[in-house]
Amino acid sequence: MELKEKLRILADSAKYDASCSSSGxxxxxxxxxxxxxxxxxxxxxxxxxxxxxxxxxxxTNACIYDCKYCINRKSNNIKRAIFSxxxxxxxxxxxxxxxxxxxxxxxxxxxxxxxxxxxxxxETVKLLRHKYKFNGYIHAKAIPGASEYLIKELGLxxxxxxxxxxxxxxxxxxxxxxxKETKKAEDIMNYIKLSKSRKFVPAGQSTQMIIGATKExxxxxxxxxxxxxxNYKLKRVFYSAYISVNKDNLLPTLEVPPxxxxxxxxxxxxxxxxxxxxxxxxLDKNNPNFNILLDPKADWALRHLEEFPKEINKASYYDLxxxxxxxxKSAKRxxxxxxxxxLDYNDLKKMGIVLKRAKYFITCNNKYFIxxxxxxxxxxxxxxxxxxxETINNNISQLxxxxx
Amino acid sequence: MNNIYIYxxxxxxxxxxxxxxxxxxxxxxxIKQIDYNPTLFDNLIKLNIDNNENxxxxxxxxxxxxxxxxxxxxxxxxDDNKELIIYYxxxxxxxxxxxxxxxxxxxxxxxALKISQYVSRENHKxxxxxxxxxxxxxxxxxxxxxxNNIIYxxxxxxxxxxxxxxxxxxxxxxxxxxxxxxxxxxxxxxDNFRLYEESHKSDFIEDLWKEFYKTIGIxxxxxxxxxxxxxxxxxxxxxxxxxxxx
Ligand code: SF4
Numbered sequence: 185m186e187l188k189e190k191l192r193i194l195a196d197s198a199k200y201d202a203s204c205s206s207s208g209x210x211x212x213x214x215x216x217x218x219x220x221x222x223x224x225x226x227x228x229x230x231x232x233x234x235x236x237x238x239x240x241x242x243x244t245n246a247c248i249y250d251c252k253y254c255i256n257r258k259s260n261n262i263k264r265a266i267f268s269x270x271x272x273x274x275x276x277x278x279x280x281x282x283x284x285x286x287x288x289x290x291x292x293x294x295x296x297x298x299x300x301x302x303x304x305x306x307e308t309v310k311l312l313r314h315k316y317k318f319n320g321y322i323h324a325k326a327i328p329g330a331s332e333y334l335i336k337e338l339g340l341x342x343x344x345x346x347x348x349x350x351x352x353x354x355x356x357x358x359x360x361x362x363x364k365e366t367k368k369a370e371d372i373m374n375y376i377k378l379s380k381s382r383k384f385v386p387a388g389q390s391t392q393m394i395i396g397a398t399k400e401x402x403x404x405x406x407x408x409x410x411x412x413x414x415n416y417k418l419k420r421v422f423y424s425a426y427i428s429v430n431k432d433n434l435l436p437t438l439e440v441p442p443x444x445x446x447x448x449x450x451x452x453x454x455x456x457x458x459x460x461x462x463x464x465x466x467l468d469k470n471n472p473n474f475n476i477l478l479d480p481k482a483d484w485a486l487r488h489l490e491e492f493p494k495e496i497n498k499a500s501y502y503d504l505x506x507x508x509x510x511x512x513k514s515a516k517r518x519x520x521x522x523x524x525x526x527l528d529y530n531d532l533k534k535m536g537i538v539l540k541r542a543k544y545f546i547t548c549n550n551k552y553f554i555x556x557x558x559x560x561x562x563x564x565x566x567x568x569x570x571x572x573x574e575t576i577n578n579n580i581s582q583l584x585x586x587x588x
Numbered sequence: 589m590n591n592i593y594i595y596x597x598x599x600x601x602x603x604x605x606x607x608x609x610x611x612x613x614x615x616x617x618x619i620k621q622i623d624y625n626p627t628l629f630d631n632l633i634k635l636n637i638d639n640n641e642n643x644x645x646x647x648x649x650x651x652x653x654x655x656x657x658x659x660x661x662x663x664x665x666x667d668d669n670k671e672l673i674i675y676y677x678x679x680x681x682x683x684x685x686x687x688x689x690x691x692x693x694x695x696x697x698x699x700a701l702k703i704s705q706y707v708s709r710e711n712h713k714x715x716x717x718x719x720x721x722x723x724x725x726x727x728x729x730x731x732x733x734x735x736n737n738i739i740y741x742x743x744x745x746x747x748x749x750x751x752x753x754x755x756x757x758x759x760x761x762x763x764x765x766x767x768x769x770x771x772x773x774x775x776x777x778x779d780n781f782r783l784y785e786e787s788h789k790s791d792f793i794e795d796l797w798k799e800f801y802k803t804i805g806i807x808x809x810x811x812x813x814x815x816x817x818x819x820x821x822x823x824x825x826x827x828x829x830x831x832x833x834x
Binding site: 187188191192195196199200212213215216217218219221223225226227228229230231232233234235236237239240275278279281282283284319320425427440441443517520521523524525527531534535536 | 687689690691692693695698702712715716717718719720721722728730746748749750751752753793794795796797799800801803804805806807808809810811812813814815817818819827829830
């Protein structure tokens with residue numbers, strides 16, 4: 185088979201993995217080729233608006249497993265291909281030299297056994313690191329079920345390792361992926377967390393969940409994320425809107441992937457990691473799904489309107505962060521600037537703070553932006569929903585690419 | 589009449605001039621490069637400024653490294669009034685030192701930081717968007733069309749990762765090249781430098797990349813507006829996987 189066709193097949197079967205981040209590593213170039221940029225670099229953007237940072241491919245799509253949701257499952261009648269370690273290395277280096285990519289994201293269908301697959305991945309990464317002296321970014325999949333000594337060896341070579349949890353419960357996973365067990369993925373996460381060496385997986389680990397293939401609620405999903413962030417010190421959880429690639433009576437047939445829902449989950453995930461929110465602030469058993477019309481922070485603010493408006497010149501850092509439209513950067517700017525000046529609306533504008541959404545939830549020197557009679561739930565809600573509609577179409581995949 | 593002070597088309601000269609103006613308590617109406625075309629109301633003033641690089645140390649001593657860096661990024665910007673913005677930014681920095689970064693409510697500060705961040709962001713974008721092709725003698729060659737004059741700071745980035753390669757980056761708009769010879773970076777004007785080398789006609793690696801690019805997008809998630817937001821069309825011409833789509 186021609187190399188070009190192989191690349192097409194093996195990129196095509198890898199493209200459903202959401203992760204393409206190249207951040208979090210400071211690997212430097214010692215006489216070879218490449219280094220890693222801590223903040224990550226996007227080299228291109230695909231037709232779906234997602235960042236292309238890494239050469240994202242499978243080593244092979246000839247998998248011995250039969251996960252129901254996966255295009256590469258054994259029972260599908262599709263073209264199969266396999267890359268040799270040398271082929272992968274040479275494409276990576278050639279793409280890297282021309283500045284097409286930051287590095288490699290290598291995953292694979294299961295060949296023979298988890299251990300055999302891992303050995304092949306290790307062989308490839310070794311070739312890149314040792315023969316080609318490649319110091320760019322490498323993200324590899326740890327294959328659940330592989331032996332610990334292999335995870336250890338791979339972890340010392342790559343920047344990031346990930347094992348996909350796929351679904352929040354073992355039952356869902358067993359149903360759709362009979363050969364998989366949640367515990368096996370979590371064992372890997374735990375092993376990575378416990379490692380003390382700084383050279384081991386320097387950019388940390390991530391995982392991914394599939395959204396909308398099973399009955400799990402947003403509450404189930406985001407609780408699982410919170411739990412994994414706490415237990416395994418994950419850098420990122422990625423959410424991947426389920427795309428119907430196979431027909432199966434255990435799976436829903438979706439015309440379009442649930443992108444809105446995915447977007448809301450990314451927003452909520454962001455609130456957990458940087459804004460000090462807990463899952464229970466956002467959702468609970470009686471209210472288990474995010475509002476599709478409003479982002480989780482605005483939704484929260486509207487349900488807690490008694491806490492607002494916040495006075496810009498007085499509110500604490502975490503209170504400022506609760507204001508829809510004010511992010512980490514803006515909150516920091518406000519805190520720093522108000523040491524020197526009393527801030528009014530004009531100052532905020534000059535400071536580059538976007539008031540479009542924030543204005544409903546703040547006062548400046550005790551002044552609301554219009555008559556205070558308008559400070560009520562219905563007025564604010566209507567306006568926010570209108571504005572959210574505008575931005576969401578532009579930025580739907582933006583949150584998934586925010587740097588860590 | 590507007591008093592326009594003139595400097596010698598380089599950063600060191602500009603810093604020296606600004607330093608003199610501030611020491612003498614002179615308030616310029618504007619500061620311009622030597623090739624500036626004056627209007628009827630302009631009074632051009634050329635002070636006797638030296639090109640002493642020690643000015644770098646003076647600036648750092650009076651303010652900070654960070655502030656010098658911001659001034660340098662401002663200098664690289666395309667903004668018509670950048671010299672005056674640098675002057676006021678420096679003047680305020682003498683007073684506020686690094687606190688200046690939290691004084692965005694002063695107009696000259698917010699303007700300065702906005703512009704320097706624009707330069708920095710554009711540089712970051714080109715760390716991704718620059719596309720090299722291979723010339724026949726293994727030299728890597730890229731053409732870019734940035735809005736700001738980032739070719740030098742961009743070359744510093746590539747020097748680190750491609751330290752064992754020869755590379756040349758051309759800024760198409762300004763007709764300048766940055767050249768790396770596996771040791772140092774040189775900035776050369778296009779009037780004094782011509783590239784005779786040709787690249788290979790059919791490029792297998794480039795074809796592979798285009799194939800990868802086409803494949804990796806998910807049809808059912810197609811979102812052209814979002815792509816355009818992140819990768820503005822004005823850059824497409826020199827991004828090899830996009831150039832066919834224009
Ligand atoms: S293990 Fe399952 S999800 Fe992974 S490639 Fe094989 S069939 Fe697909």
